[in-house]
Amino acid sequence: MIKRYAFGNRFETDTVPVKPEISSGEIPFLTMDQEKLSLTMNLESDDCVYGLGENARGINKRGWIYRSCATDDGNHQEDIVQMYSAHNFLVVNGSVRFGLFVDYPGVVTFDVGYTELNTLSIQLSDLNADFYFITGESVLDIVHQFRQLIGRSYIPPRWAMGFGQSRWGYVNEADVRNVVKRYRELNIPLDSVYLDIDYMDHYKDFTVDPERFPSFSAFVEEMKTQGIHLVPIIDAAVKSEKGYSVCDEGLEKGYFCTKEDGTVFEGAVWPGLSLFPDVLNEEARRWFGDQYKVLLDQGIEGFWNDMNEPAIFYTEDQLESTLEQVSAYQGKKLDLEAFWAMMGLFHGAIHSPDTYSRFYHNVNGRQICHETVHNLYGYNMTRAAGEAFERLSPEKRVLLFSRSSCIGMHRYGGTWMGDNCSWWSHILLNLKMLPSLNMCGFLYTGADIGGFGRNTTEDLVLRWLELGIFTPLMRNHSARLTREQEAYQFTDTDGFRHVISMRYVLLPYIYSEFVKAALRDEMMYRPLAFDYPADDRARGVEDQLMLGDGMMIAPVYVQNAVGRMVYLPETMKLYRFHKDGTTDETVLEAGDHYVSAALSEVILFVRPNHMIPVSDGGHCEREVDFNDIHFLSFPNGKPSVYEYYTDDGVTRNITEDAVIRYRMEVDGSIARMD
Numbered sequence: 115m116i117k118r119y120a121f122g123n124r125f126e127t128d129t130v131p132v133k134p135e136i137s138s139g140e141i142p143f144l145t146m147d148q149e150k151l152s153l154t155m156n157l158e159s160d161d162c163v164y165g166l167g168e169n170a171r172g173i174n175k176r177g178w179i180y181r182s183c184a185t186d187d188g189n190h191q192e193d194i195v196q197m198y199s200a201h202n203f204l205v206v207n208g209s210v211r212f213g214l215f216v217d218y219p220g221v222v223t224f225d226v227g228y229t230e231l232n233t234l235s236i237q238l239s240d241l242n243a244d245f246y247f248i249t250g251e252s253v254l255d256i257v258h259q260f261r262q263l264i265g266r267s268y269i270p271p272r273w274a275m276g277f278g279q280s281r282w283g284y285v286n287e288a289d290v291r292n293v294v295k296r297y298r299e300l301n302i303p304l305d306s307v308y309l310d311i312d313y314m315d316h317y318k319d320f321t322v323d324p325e326r327f328p329s330f331s332a333f334v335e336e337m338k339t340q341g342i343h344l345v346p347i348i349d350a351a352v353k354s355e356k357g358y359s360v361c362d363e364g365l366e367k368g369y370f371c372t373k374e375d376g377t378v379f380e381g382a383v384w385p386g387l388s389l390f391p392d393v394l395n396e397e398a399r400r401w402f403g404d405q406y407k408v409l410l411d412q413g414i415e416g417f418w419n420d421m422n423e424p425a426i427f428y429t430e431d432q433l434e435s436t437l438e439q440v441s442a443y444q445g446k447k448l449d450l451e452a453f454w455a456m457m458g459l460f461h462g463a464i465h466s467p468d469t470y471s472r473f474y475h476n477v478n479g480r481q482i483c484h485e486t487v488h489n490l491y492g493y494n495m496t497r498a499a500g501e502a503f504e505r506l507s508p509e510k511r512v513l514l515f516s517r518s519s520c521i522g523m524h525r526y527g528g529t530w531m532g533d534n535c536s537w538w539s540h541i542l543l544n545l546k547m548l549p550s551l552n553m554c555g556f557l558y559t560g561a562d563i564g565g566f567g568r569n570t571t572e573d574l575v576l577r578w579l580e581l582g583i584f585t586p587l588m589r590n591h592s593a594r595l596t597r598e599q600e601a602y603q604f605t606d607t608d609g610f611r612h613v614i615s616m617r618y619v620l621l622p623y624i625y626s627e628f629v630k631a632a633l634r635d636e637m638m639y640r641p642l643a644f645d646y647p648a649d650d651r652a653r654g655v656e657d658q659l660m661l662g663d664g665m666m667i668a669p670v671y672v673q674n675a676v677g678r679m680v681y682l683p684e685t686m687k688l689y690r691f692h693k694d695g696t697t698d699e700t701v702l703e704a705g706d707h708y709v710s711a712a713l714s715e716v717i718l719f720v721r722p723n724h725m726i727p728v729s730d731g732g733h734c735e736r737e738v739d740f741n742d743i744h745f746l747s748f749p750n751g752k753p754s755v756y757e758y759y760t761d762d763g764v765t766r767n768i769t770e771d772a773v774i775r776y777r778m779e780v781d782g783s784i785a786r787m788d
């Protein structure tokens with residue numbers, strides 16, 4: 115059951131399409147302090163808190179503090195409190211069980227036992243908010259109700275579940291051709307190559323550099339003949355430059371954010387001084403979305419939206435005042451304290467959160483300070499594109515994912531986990547965010563495989579791929595100046611080919627489970643605790659996940675490990691896919707097991723009386739035959755049914771009608787039912 119509690123003068127976020135009636139009285143279990151703008155409750159020591167989407171720390175969020183304030187910070191250390199997105203949904207499960215969604219566009223803090231070990235405290239910046247309080251018979255039931263409330267999750271074209279190669283550093287046709295050539299030569303599957311900001315003409319959105327890509331549409335076509343989709347990046351801010359049509363037109367129509375006095379607001383990002391499309395304004399949003407047409411017309415079928423927190427390196431005002439303050443130190447004899455204070459001034463000038471109070475949106479004739487609606491920006495930039503694609507590409511799905519998001523955006527696109535590092539701990543962080551993102555509606559997601567920042571190693575990329583083959587977005591991406599990390603940069607070519615090929619073997623299952631999760635408002639990735647609520651041990655498992663109907667994954671994420679401990683809540687069948695192409699299957703009893711897993715070996719577990727549809731693979735998605743499937747299976751005493759979703763992978767018409775059922779008999783034989 116869902117109850118809505120509304121306070122103050124709320125800004126319409128459009129997160130909940132059909133709102134329930136407002137309930138009166140107090141929100142159960144939580145004490146609201148109107149003066150302190152907070153909600154608090156005591157937690158029992160065994161209570162678990164789940165959710166909060168993209169964030170650091172555990173699957174169980176207890177023991178840390180999280181801030182919903184979309185921020186461009188690529189330093190995902192253990193103590194980071196805010197990332198790129200704002201996902202204000204959590205579930206408390208234990209002595210009491212409920213879900214809470216804070217529908218609020220400003221900064222929110224979730225103190226989940228940081229200040230006081232056993233106190234949950236939610237702090238808002240003002241009390242103009244809607245709270246949705248959800249009760250249900252299980253965590254999964256609560257999540258399901260929440261997902262129904264916020265609407266169906268985005269479904270990409272199926273090729274977007276193939277493997278993609280990206281790097282901030284492919285600058286021209288030759289670079290891209292080389293990537294494709296190397297993958298194809300080595301017979302390592304590949305479906306897409308991403309174009310980072312260097313494809314643009316001086317970082318101008320919706321342009322292509324005429325020297326680096328002299329005949330872009332022909333090049334897009336050439337890539338397609340090789341089974342490769344090019345996916346360009348779009349940055350939130352538009353270069354401020356006379357004669358650049360997007361800038362001129364937006365200025366003329368008043369579609370950019372302004373300062374308080376109504377003059378246009380400029381901030382420096384990659385193109386230099388730039389303007390920020392007022393995507394919270396419906397007309398401006400439509401106009402910005404229409405700009406994507408220029409690339410769609412050249413054959414592009416997918417985009418990634420970046421820098422939409424929005425990231426702002428500096429503004430001229432801020433820089434000016436910083437320089438003024440710094441110049442006051444000139445000629446003075448600095449002591450250490452003064453030196454650090456001066457250094458702090460420079461630090462404060464970049465990415466200053468203060469900037470967000472200096473510009474405004476124009477929503478239905480009202481001037482709205484950005485700060486109060488900050489977390490809606492990435493959502494609405496991506497919504498601009500998603501809504502435009504429904505007009506511009508009514509038949510075919512378009513790939514779309516975004517760095518910043520807020521719940522609501524899940525209907526228009528996916529999200530990637532931002533600028534992680536080539537650290538072993540970030541494989542685990544990647545795993546832990548999958549279920550919390552699913553809870554918030556984000557199904558199409560994944561991390562930069564191999565790590566974005568810092569130098570990677572061959573074993574790290576391989577191990578990370580062994581998780582990545584299970585994530586809907588499977589993309590290797592890295593930053594400029596870091597060690598190159600395409601599969602062909604390393605020695606164990608057979609290992610890379612084997613692991614990446616496994617993705618294409620598993621694709622019928624991954625796609626089927628993905629679409630069903632979207633259609634049915636369910637989680638594709640679940641913590642063990644959600645599926646085995648009566649199992650106390652399952653509650654503490656932070657490094658294994660249930661994946662779809664019948665699978666459990668437990669990847670190795672420790673360097674030089676040759677296997678790992680795995681906890682089985684029930685008997686399961688372990689499948690081990692060796693690099694030499696052989697497979698072995700072992701039934702393991704419930705309990706703890708040490709499972710060996712060599713560096714280029716893929717392991718997965720199948721639940722009793724379950725089936726996993728797989729293909730013979732392919733070099734790209736279009737080579738995979740989704741009709742010619744066979745099954746990994748664990749018959750264990752009961753007949754069972756698998757619902758297999760398959761379609762053409764591109765059209766927008768996605769319904770349960772496409773589900774085909776397969777039945778497995780007690781003897782393990784499997785046959786199509788209808």
Ligand code: MIG
Nearest residue numbers: 282310311420517532533593
């Ligand atoms: O300030 O476009 O997260 O994936 O490679 C950095 C360059 C801007 C941040 C993205 C990253 C991308 C990079 N971008």
